[in-house]
Amino acid sequence: MAVADLPGDAIAEVYTAAFAEPPYSQQRDKTERAMALLPTIAVQPGARAVLARMDGELVGGAWGWRTPPGLCAEDGPYPRRLYDGIGVALGGADAAERLLVGRFEVSSLFVHPDHQGAGIGRALLTHLVDGTSAWLLSWLASAALPAYRRWGWRERVKFTSGEADVALLTIEEVPG
Numbered sequence: 001m002a003v004a005d006l007p008g009d010a011i012a013e014v015y016t017a018a019f020a021e022p023p024y025s026q027q028r029d030k031t032e033r034a035m036a037l038l039p040t041i042a043v044q045p046g047a048r049a050v051l052a053r054m055d056g057e058l059v060g061g062a063w064g065w066r067t068p069p070g071l072c073a074e075d076g077p078y079p080r081r082l083y084d085g086i087g088v089a090l091g092g093a094d095a096a097e098r099l100l101v102g103r104f105e106v107s108s109l110f111v112h113p114d115h116q117g118a119g120i121g122r123a124l125l126t127h128l129v130d131g132t133s134a135w136l137l138s139w140l141a142s143a144a145l146p147a148y149r150r151w152g153w154r155e156r157v158k159f160t161s162g163e164a165d166v167a168l169l170t171i172e173e174v175p176g
């Protein structure tokens with residue numbers, strides 16, 4: 001679905017609950033900041049989102065966009081310094097461009113804690129990426145990291161980004 005069509009208030013509830021858990025332990029103000037980025041995300045190249053519902057109730061979501069030349073748009077949702085850090089970690093801006101430009105950047109993935117461990121996160125990620133090549137950042141401390149590896153994502157590099165130690169993972173396009 002289009003990012004512009006996301007039901008902001010319902011998403012904010014689920015997002016807050018998912019990221020309130022360790023290792024994130026985020027407060028509600030971080031949700032407000034994340035939700036405020038959605039209009040900018042909606043206009044990124046190839047932006048799309050998926051939602052998961054159970055009995056009509058929103059239980060999870062995911063979204064992202066296709067990485068443009070330069071790794072981010074001038075007016076993109078995240079600061080240039082994030083992508084500069086990724087470039088340094090990958091051995092330089094050229095290497096980062098070769099690896100990431102054209103790949104789908106998974107920027108958010110979350111499932112309400114009451115519904116985690118039931119396969120919803122994997123299904124969201126599968127539908128969002130939809131067989132294309134993609135990349136994402138995962139906190140090293142996140143329980144999601146070993147799951148990404150089991151699901152076929154390849155860890156490329158670990159580095160410190162802002163407040164967290166993270167890993168950058170990629171997945172290749174599924175032929176056909």
Ligand SMILES: CC(C)(COP(=O)(O)OP(=O)(O)OC[C@H]1O[C@@H](n2cnc3c(N)ncnc32)[C@H](O)[C@@H]1OP(=O)(O)O)[C@@H](O)C(=O)NCCC(=O)NCCS
Pocket residue numbers: 018019109110111112115116117118119120121122123137138139142143144147150
């Ligand atoms: C990461 C997240 C989206 C995964 O969603 P999910 O619905 O729990 O994922 P799934 O049920 O599809 O898969 C979870 C995997 O972790 C494993 N797991 C182990 N302990 C678990 C736990 N306490 N809770 C959930 N999954 C657990 C499951 O066995 C599964 O692995 P498998 O597919 O190899 O069997 C969800 O846990 C979440 O929202 N976490 C908080 C936010 C977050 O970390 N987002 C990702 C940022 S990179």
